[in-house]
Amino acid sequence: xxxxxxxxxxxxxxxxxVLRNRRAGAPVVFPEDARPGAFHLAVRNAGDGVLxxxxxxxxxxxxxxxxxxxxxxxxxxxxxxQRHGVGRLLVTTAVExxxxxxxxxxxxxxxxxxxxxxxxxGFEVVGEGFVVPESGFAHHVMLRDL
Ligand SMILES: CC(C)(COP(=O)(O)OP(=O)(O)OC[C@H]1O[C@@H](n2cnc3c(N)ncnc32)[C@H](O)[C@@H]1OP(=O)(O)O)[C@@H](O)C(=O)NCCC(=O)NCCS
Numbered sequence: 001x002x003x004x005x006x007x008x009x010x011x012x013x014x015x016x017x018v019l020r021n022r023r024a025g026a027p028v029v030f031p032e033d034a035r036p037g038a039f040h041l042a043v044r045n046a047g048d049g050v051l052x053x054x055x056x057x058x059x060x061x062x063x064x065x066x067x068x069x070x071x072x073x074x075x076x077x078x079x080x081x082q083r084h085g086v087g088r089l090l091v092t093t094a095v096e097x098x099x100x101x102x103x104x105x106x107x108x109x110x111x112x113x114x115x116x117x118x119x120x121x122g123f124e125v126v127g128e129g130f131v132v133p134e135s136g137f138a139h140h141v142m143l144r145d146l
Contacts, residue, residue, distance in 0.1 A: 107143035
C-alpha cells in the first residue's frame with residue numbers, strides 16, 4: 001500500500017460509494033476542493049486501485065483561535081478494507097506532511113459513528129453535537145493539535 005496525492009476527481013467514486021451510500025445524484029464535489037492549497041490523498045495498492053481517500057484544506061476553527069488549521073473532509077475507506085489500518089495510514093501520512101508545513105491543528109466534522117476512529121488517532125471532541133440535515137448523521141467537531 002502507498003499513499004499518493006491525487007486530483008479531486010480521483011476521490012469522487014469512493015466519496016459516492018462510502019459516504020453517499022451510492023445515492024443517485026448525491027453530490028461528491030465539496031466547495032473546499034476549490035480552495036487554494038487544498039490537497040487530496042489516496043491509499044492505493046497494486047491490484048485494487050484506490051482503497052481510501054481524504055481531502056485537506058486550510059480553514060480556521062473557532063476552537064483554536066489564531067492557530068493555523070486544516071479541515072479534513074471526505075474520509076472514506078472502501079468497505080472491504082475498513083478496519084485494516086488503511087485510514088490510520090492515510091491520516092498519519094497527512095499529519096506528517098501538515099507538521100512539515102507548519103500546520104498546528106487538524107480538525108473535522110466527525111460522524112459519531114466514526115468518532116472512535118478519530119479518537120484512536122489522537123483527536124478530541126470539542127463543542128456540542130450537531131446533525132447534518134442532508135444526511136441525518138449526528139456529528140461532533142473533533143480536532144488534533146499537531
Ligand atoms: C471511519 C473510517 C474512515 C476508518 O478507517 P479504517 O481504515 O476503517 O480504520 P483503521 O483500520 O485505520 O482504524 C484505526 C483504529 O480506529 C478504530 N476504528 C476504526 N473505525 C472505527 C469506528 N467506526 N469506530 C470505532 N473505532 C474505529 C480501529 O479499530 C483501529 O483501532 P486500533 O488503534 O485499536 O487498532 C472507515 O471505516 C470508513 O470509511 N467508514 C465509513 C465512512 C465514514 O464513516 N467516514 C468518516 C466520516 S467522518
